Amino acid sequence: MSEFALECKNLVKRYGSKEALKGIDLSFKKGNIIGLLGPNGSGKTTFIKICAGLLKQTEGSIVIDEKNIGLETKAIISYLPERTYFEDSMTVIDAIKFFETFYSDFQCEKALDMLKNLDIDVNMKFKKMSKGTKEKVQLIMVMSRKAKIYFLDEPIAGVDPAARDYVINTIINNYDENAAVVISTHLISDIENILDDVVFIKNGEIVLNDNVDRIREKSGTSIDSLFREVFKC
C-alpha cells in the first residue's frame, strides 16, 4: 500500500494555446494537511478540478489512492469547490439525504452535530441562507465524509474572520488521520499553523514543495512572509 494519497507526474493542462499547468510533479502523503498556495490564476483550481474529475488533463498521469481518476476516485474524494453547489430549492436536510444516498462514507450524525453547533436550521432552504452560511453547510457536508483525500478550494475566503477559526477547527477535527487534506487558498496567515506541507504554485509551475517546519527553518520566516516575497508583484 502506497504512503501517498495522491501522485501526479508531468501533469499538463492546456486551454487552447494557454497552458494552465506546465508539467507538474506532486505527491501528497496520507495523514498530512497540504497548503496549495498561489495567487489567482496560478493553476490551483485547475489542479483540484482535475483531481475531482471535473477536468481532464492534457498530458501526464495522476493517481489517487493508487487509482486513476474516475468513478472509484470520486467515491473517495471529498471536494469543496469555491462556489456553492446545492440547488436553491433544497433544504439542508435534503442535502444530507443526498450525501447519504450517493456517498457510502457520509456520516449523517456527525453532520447533524456540526449543524446543531452552528445553530443552522436543517429545514432552511439554501435560497434563504447567506453566502457564508451556505459555505459553512457545504464544508460540514464535505468534512462529514470519511474520505481518503479532501480537496478544499478556498474554504475560508467567503466566511467572516470570526468564523474562520470555526472552519479551521472543523477541518482539523474531522478529517481521517489516514487521509490527506489539500487546502487551496491565498489567505495563508489564517491556515499556516495547521499545515504540514506547502506547495507554492505560480503560472502553472511548482516553485516550492516542502515541509512547513523545514521551510521556516531554512528561510527563517513565516510561510505568509515567504509567500509575499515569492509572489511579490
Added chain:
Amino acid sequence: MLGSLIKYEFKVTYKKFFLLYALVLFFSFINRFMSEARYGSLHFMGIYVPFPGNAFSETVHLSFVVIYIILLMAVGILTIYIVVKRFYNSMFGNVGYLMNTIPVEPWKNILSKLAVAFVWLILGIGVAFTSVIILINDVTITETIKGIYEIVVYLFLDGRGFLTLTFIIAAITQQISNIMIVYCSLSIGQLFVNHRKIMAFTAFLIISVIYIFFVDSAYSICFVDHNAARVVVSGARVTENVFIIGIITNCIMFAATFAGTNFILKNRLNLE
C-alpha cells in the same frame, strides 16, 4: 443510483409543474362555468345561476380566458425551459460541481434528466388535453371517457393497430430524440471557453440540420422509385413504413446524441 437520481430530479422540479398544472385546470373549470352561465345552463346544487351580462362580468370572463391561454402556453414554454435550464445548470453550472463529482456514471445522470423531462412533457400534453375537455361546454365526463374509448377502439381495430402503434412509438421516440439533441448541443457548447450559450445554440442548429438531412435521406432511399423492388404500392403500407423509418431514424439520432453527450461528460467536461 439511477432511481435515486430520478427521484432527486422529480423532487427539484415537481413544485413548479404541479402549481402550473393546478392553475391551468382551475382556470379551465372557471372558464367552463362562466361559459355555462353565459349560455344559461349553469346550475349549482339544482339552482339556476344566471350570468350578469354587464361590462364587469364580460371583462372578468375575457380576462379569465386570456389567463387560461397564457397558462396553457406557459405549460409548453416551461417544459422546454426546464429541459434546457435544468440540464445546463445541473451539469455545467454551479450544481454541476456536485452532480459531476458524485460517484455515478455520466450516462445515469443524462438518463435521469431525460426520463424526468419526458414525463413532464407527456404530463404537460395530458394536462393541456384535459383542460380543453373541461372547457368544452357540451361534453360531460362520461361522454368524454366514452368518446376517448371509441377513438381508442377505432385506432386499434380493423387492422389499424399496427399503424397506430408505430405512430405512437414514432411520436415518443421523436420527443426523446429532440430532448437528447438539446442535451448534446448544450454539452458541445460547454467545450468552448467563451460564448458557450451561443455555441450551444449553433450546435443545436447544426445537429437539427443534420437530423433533417438524415431523415430526408432515409425517406428518399426507402420511398423514391430508384428501382422497382423498393416501390411500396399500398397507401397504408407507405404510412406504416413512414412511421417505422421515423422510429429507426429517431433511435439512431438518439443513440448518436446520447453517446456524444456521454462522451463529453465523461472525457471532455470543462466546467467554468
